[in-house]
Amino acid sequence: MGGCCSRDDVAKEGLRSRGEEEFNEAFYDEGGLEGGVSAIEDGTRVRFEGSCGFASMYTQQGLKGVNQDAMVLWEDFGGEKGSVFCGVFDGHGPFGHKVAGHVRDNLPSKLSSQLKALASHVDHQGSSDLSFCNDKSIEFNDTTESYETKKDDNGKWFPSWKRTFTNAFEELDNELSMNTSIDCICSGTTAVSVVKHRENLLVANLGDSRAILGTRDEKNKLVPVQLTVDLKPNLPGEAERINSCKGRVFALKEEPDVHRIWLPDDDCPGLAMARAFGDFCLKDYGLISTPQLSSWKLTEKDEFVVLATDGLWDVLSNKQVVKTVSSARNRADAAKLLVHRAVRTWRTRYPTSKIDDCAAICLFLKHPSLSPLPSFDGGIHPTKSRELSFSESFKTARSSETSDAETFGAAANKEEWTALEGISRVNSLVKMPxxxxxxxxxxxxxxxxxxxxxxxxxxxxxxx
Structure with a gap:
């Protein structure tokens, strides 16, 4: 099953044929649940590794100890045929692997049950349409910390989905705070998740893991679109919230490009992200578990979504990731190919640094073409007809936050958020309180x- 990408150019043969895909899908549909796959009551299949006809998953342990990355994919999510949930979680701290595993095992089921309840409520209102996206973009209003949707009947369901996701994230974080079996004082995890529901994507992000979309521009060239913002402490909105809660944000002299969150009166723990599950020593000082949400209306130009932990993004840019996935001759090998390339880049670029854990999910959005793939273009070409729609700013009990969506939008129009350049990989936490x-x-x-x-x-x- 798939080796490393030996060169940067895109394979001319493209992804595998539809016949091969039908064989692979038939294998899973015949009832054999291979390793890493389980089924729950409503027939939903849950995958922790491997591949299926429309997705590829792979993780590799780094050189820092136990693999703290976790991932999951739910087929027919929420009991609806064709809906998919996928999530990637990057743990940190002494028990980060336990926190990541707990979130992986509980977040999808919590979301699924709440979305089913929402669907039931919608049915009682006389409609079964639970579309969470509309054809138009959602505009920000920073003054009122609210959103305004352009006139579209489907747009009214988007706020319901956003509230559902936010409630699920914050409920799970509260449950973690009361869980005596996992020490979450200075351990936590990121979470980036995507729900594909009909022709829509809903993306929820917590921390510095990332999701990107591989799509085609007006010239039919494959280009990356970043679906999430790396929620670092030095982003203006994040830093403002942290400082207002008496937390501190600064970078150490030995790593001037890495900003961290510190306690008010002690130079610890030095968390390198602004939002996370767990890490309760910082929850009173600006760290929150409220996800940033965005939506994307799918079209025939959209090819695949990639979710990965920062072990991959620290050494590969968005365009390199899209290029590598598109070079996979077999869909089942795409995530493995991607992780292997990241590991190889770690070894050559940072030979004295310990390789970080890497985890990736490649979610393919349509059947592969029988013809060779058109040429690849590494640039970002935002289109006027479609825009990434970010959620409004949510207020929490401890503090209020402002959105960095406009910051991200401006950056996307100029250049992509690239991998680390000129510095070695750093730990998520510096020092235990x-x-x-x-x-x-x-x-x-x-x-x-x-x-x-x-x-x-x-x-x-x-x-x-």
Whole structure:
């Protein structure tokens, strides 16, 4: 199954034929659930690795210890045929792998149940149409921190989907804060997820993992469109929120390009992202679990979506990723090819640095063409007819935030958000707070006390 990409040029043969795809899809449809695949009550298939007729998944452990990257793909998401959920999660901190695994296992099911409830509510209102996107863009209004949709009947459902996603993310984060089996004081995870629902994409982003779209421009050349913003602490809106909550944002002298979040009175933990699940030592100081949401109306020009952790984006640019995926002769190998190229680039560009974990999902949006792929163009060509639509700014209980959508939009029109240049890979966390071990001990003690209390009550009941 697929080797490394040995050169940068796009394979002339293109992706595999429709006949090969039908064989692959038939294999899965015959009921054999291979390794890494499970099924839940409503028939939804859940994949943790491997590939199917429309997606490819692959992860590789780096040289920093346990693989803290996690990923998942749900077929027929929410019980609707053809809908897909895929998510990639990049853990950090001592127990980041546990946080990432927990979010992977619980976020899709929480979203699915809430979307089903939303669909049921819509049905009671006399309509079964749950489209979350419209043909027009959603415009920002920074003064009122609200959004304005151009006149379109379908647009009214988009806010409902956004509220559902935001509630699911924040509920899961609250559950993590009360979970005594995972120490989340200074451990957390990013989360970038995509739901493909009919002809629409809804993208939810938390942290610095990324999603991009491979689409074709007016000249039929394959170009990348970045669907998410890397939510770093030095983005204007993120920094403003953090500073207003008494958190601090600055870069160390030895890594001037890496801005981090620090506690008010201590130079720790130095988290290199502005939003995340977990990391509760910073949740009172500007770190939030509210995702940034965006939507995209799919057309026949859109080819595939790539979701990946920063281990890949730190060494490969958007155009390199699109170029590599399009060079895969077999769809099943696309994610593996991508990760292998990232690992190889790590070794050559940063020979003294430890290679980071890498995880990627390639979601293909249509059947491959029988003809060779047209030429690739690495530039970004925003079209006037379609725009990436970002959600409004959500207010949280601890603070209010402003959106960086306009910042992203301006950057996308000029140049893509490129990979790291001239610096080596840095850790997501720099230093553990002194009180972290105390808080962890207190949580364990509370758990032991609860167990002792239950055992004592049971003994009393047995005695009586």
């Amino acid at each position: 002194r009180f972290a071990s105390v808080l962890s001990w207190r949580r364990r003690s509370m758990k032991i006390e609860e167990q002792n209390s239950k055992e004592g009550k049971k003994l009393e009941d047995d005695f009586e």
